[in-house]
Amino acid sequence: MPDNLSYPDVATLASPLYLLLLVLELLLMRLNLLRAHYETRDSAASLAMGVGYVITGLFSGLLIGGGISAIMFRVYDHRLFDIGTSVWAIVACFLIDDMRYYWAHRFMHRIRWLWASHVVHHSSQHFNFATALRQPWTGAIMGLFVLKLPLAFLGFHPAILIFASSLNLLYQFWIHTESIRRMPAWFEAVMNTPSHHRVHHGSNPRYLDCNYAGTLIIWDKLFGTFVPEQDDDPVRFGLVRDLGTFNPLRIAFHEFVGIAKDQAQHDLSLRDRFLYLFGPPGWSHDGRRDDTDKIKAAFLRRHPEQAGTPGLPPVTGAGMPVMAREVADAAGGQ
Template sequence: MEIPEIPNLIHYAIPVFVITVIIEAILTVKIKLDEYEFKDAFTSISMGLGNVAIGLLTKGVTLALFIWLYQFRLITIPFTWWAWFILLFAEDFVYYWNHRIAHESRLFWASHIVHHSSQKYNLSTALRQTWTGSFYTFIFWLPLIIIGFHPVMVLVQMSISLLYQYWIHTELITKLPNWFEAIFNTPSHHRVHHATNPQYLDRNHAGIFIIWDKLFGTFEPEVEKPIYGLVKNIETYNPVKVAFMEWYHMLKDVFSSKTSVAKKILYLLKPPGWRHDGTGILSTDLRKKWEQKQKREQ
């Protein structure tokens, strides 16, 4: 099968990103939702540009690996409308689990934390992307290649998913029609995902479709006003620190903890906040405390 040219969707969208970020900043200041934090936005945009630059290398490597693996596919799925329709849901299902595990395993959180490090929530936050994740998170999409989806199809659909998720990073849109909120990921759903309120922690991992969160028990509706950022914020606008700080802390825990090799490895596999001596604070613990508080107040 001849390999068609891959459209560089993210690169084509960059001018749109820039224009919409500027428009949102003007509207935010004008209607006084909150004072727009330009330093924070600059950090997010810097992270996004770095992600695009690194992606020029990693996407080439990923495509080469996908093409090599494609020879071992179970079936050959053609470039047809129904194949793209199936892939829309299949890729989104894979994204859900990739995103969920990024919150449940510190090795993947070390990259994903970048996206959650802003204490603001606007379109520039969508551009705050990892510089390291593309080197290894592609493994979640390998099953799609083995099933028989062409590598080009998978990479294009991955880009479409990222483009969809851009517009949901805003506070200017409150709620959309009920039918849309029931099926699709929306600004309201994704504000919950970025929030540190105990009841919102590690919820709404959806890419395009919120149905996966509802099916697998990770859905939480937006009720109280979200508080954005991390449970413990990093307090820096330095893009290099934002990109690598969690890697530093994670590896420091691995090599400096006085425990067995097996438990050292668990610092990579266990959720963020886990410690071998039980002194860590996990997001699940915070959520349980909130649930217990809710029961006492009922």
């Protein structure tokens, strides 16, 4: 099989379509023909991040792209099977790579080093086609390409792997909108949709760390991270603590600055330093910050009747929410 096999980067080639759909959504919003929310400074910041994503992608491709490609081909040279390049091989690769994307995306939310890059995409308080273009500038250095190596070892050509990822990114553009309320039930059951992805961008306690899907929502259902959108709990977009800035440089690097400040603290153990880098976002050695579990627990202390509802932990035998009881115990049961 030729090593110079190549496929088009459809996600990049579709850039004019992205801009056309963005303008169309904005125009229809202005005509009150669909539901959407745009804010000029926020949209400008998203577009700036999108342009920076393309530029940094070109530079990273020149600087480290060859090395990554060499590693993938080295692994592919020792492949278990000759899967080939048929249409069915591409379909199989797309499906398996979509599961790979699910786990990569889940790691991005649960490992601070990865979150430092991915947080850029969640930093807007709006959810529209401009938000889809708000992408990080540091993705190439995060190391997540290693999750593709097992697929190359299995026998999928690196070019097909890149093509599958490109198709996945292309699909994800259209789900960044409030203008589509629900798709048909059968589609909502299998595919990632605007409704499912709105939940993923929510900062409500019940919506934190869920719906990691790229194309197929079945992975969230299979691995226990699916939360349906609740009509009685409208999604609040953005971060738990919003940045309060439209400066692209701060948006791109604020979490890396935060990591550096945490690492600069004195009297930290090696474990503390490790967890400030690879622990979940919100972890702190003195417990003064809130991670996802603490946020959900605090919410259930205020709203115990919500325990066990989608996205929130159930009650224990003692009748108290699991994490709420832990918080109460930590506070002396007050």
